Amino acid sequence: MTLAQLNYFVKVAENGHLTQTAKELLIAQPSLTQAIRKLEEELGFLLFEKKGRALFLTKEGKEFLPYAKEVVEASKKAEQTKKHIYQRYTGxxxxxxxxxxxxxxxxxxxxxxxxxxxxxxxxxxxxxxxxxxxxxxxxxxxxxxxxxxxxxxxxxxxxxMEYPIKLVVNQKDPLCENKQLYPSDLMREPGISYTEGSAMDREIQRFFKEQGITPDIHYRTSSEEIQNFVVCGLGWAFIAQNGTPMMSGLKIIEMSEMRLKRVxxxxxxxxxxxxxxxxxxxxxxxxxxxxxx
Missing domain, CATH: 3.40.190.10 (Periplasmic binding protein-like II)
Structure with a gap:
């Protein structure tokens, strides 16, 4: 029983298909099939049963899978540790x-x-x-x-370092017409935010919760693209003012309630x-x- 055989078994079990797994592992399908059969011979029981083109784990295969995964994961961690030790050694x-x-x-x-x-x-x-x-x-x-x-x-x-997070809108956005802007005003226009669960998104959601509002977030994108989205008129956004030049056509609107910072x-x-x-x-x-x- 080799580490390669166990790795092949785990991959096939996850995919349920030999052809797809062979492509992912960059090996010939006959070689993968032979490796699985040899493992089954060494174990003394079948790991898979075929139904059409799909493979399904046998009862014994399901029982053996967690142990095979444990060995494969331990091997990956050993490899990562080796790399870390090498990096420390080489500097x-x-x-x-x-x-x-x-x-x-x-x-x-x-x-x-x-x-x-x-x-x-x-x-x-x-x-x-x-x-x-x-x-x-x-x-x-x-x-x-x-x-x-x-x-x-x-x-x-x-x-x-830390820098403030400000409300940014397109210069033609109706929000620019307000002499004084309040958090509730954000409910009137669609907003743009960051990838759900990201640090910036969590900070912004915390602000919404404190203010008791649930704005309409129409779009989510990366920090590199968010200014482009606002310039195109897709909505307002909160952007960290870290010294990166603002794109033409954007306007920062001050809001007294906005005390957000990015660290x-x-x-x-x-x-x-x-x-x-x-x-x-x-x-x-x-x-x-x-x-x-």
Whole structure:
């Protein structure tokens, strides 16, 4: 019984189809069929029964599946741990960051860091806060520049910067005609928000709940696209004022009740020992924020 056989079994059980699974695993279907049959021979019982073109788990297959999944998941975690240990050994640094960040924050940060740390290799990518926190827990990255997520005892969140969230509308929006705007006025026009469950969406929903209103959110999109949606006249939106230039045709409307803020944190695992280079990066980020922001 090999790890590959168990992995094939789990994949086929999830898909219920040999052809589809073979395509996903990038192997020939006859090779996949042979691997499953060999596993069944070693186990002494059938794992699947065929009905038409679909495969269904036998009673014994259903009983064996949880144990196979446990082995496959343990193998994945071992591989992730190996990568993390290798990164610590080599001194490479990996981090992820959310969008939008303040303009050029990451490039400027790295430029200053490399002035005195030229031999350190860094990899980075952008992702949603939920993805970043999950990648931290799976040891895919050392740090995350992100918004606040749900409190997690495994993750340390260090506040780096904060900036206000403002109501933004198209300059032709009827809301611009109001001399004084109140939260209840948002009920008259459609609104645009962020991906459901995202940090910004949770902050905005909290504001709606405090004000006792339920606006009509017609559209949801990413932080990179939300200004485009407002410019096209699809509705108003709450946008973090982090220094990113506003697009032409937009107007910020002040509302006394609006005291929302977006906070960017440096996230890291509490139970992971940092490499010397990662510790240098951490110290630099904290000092950089005090000096340049």
């Amino acid at each position: 490479n640094i990996r981090f992820a960051y959310t969008r939008p960040m303040p303009p050029n924050y990451i490039p400027n940060l790295l430029r200053e860091f490399f002035k005195t740390n030229k031999k350190i290799n860094i990899e980075s990518y952008s992702a949603a806060t939920a993805v970043i926190l999950n990648d931290l827990k799976e040891d895919k990255i050392d740090f995350g520049f992100c918004s606040g997520g749900k409190e997690d005892p495994e993750i340390q969140m260090i506040p780096l 960017t944190y440096l996230a890291m695992r509490k139970d992971r020992e940092l490499s010397k280079n990662a510790q240098k990066f951490l110290n630099f980020v904290l000092s950089y924020n005090e000096k340049f922001l």
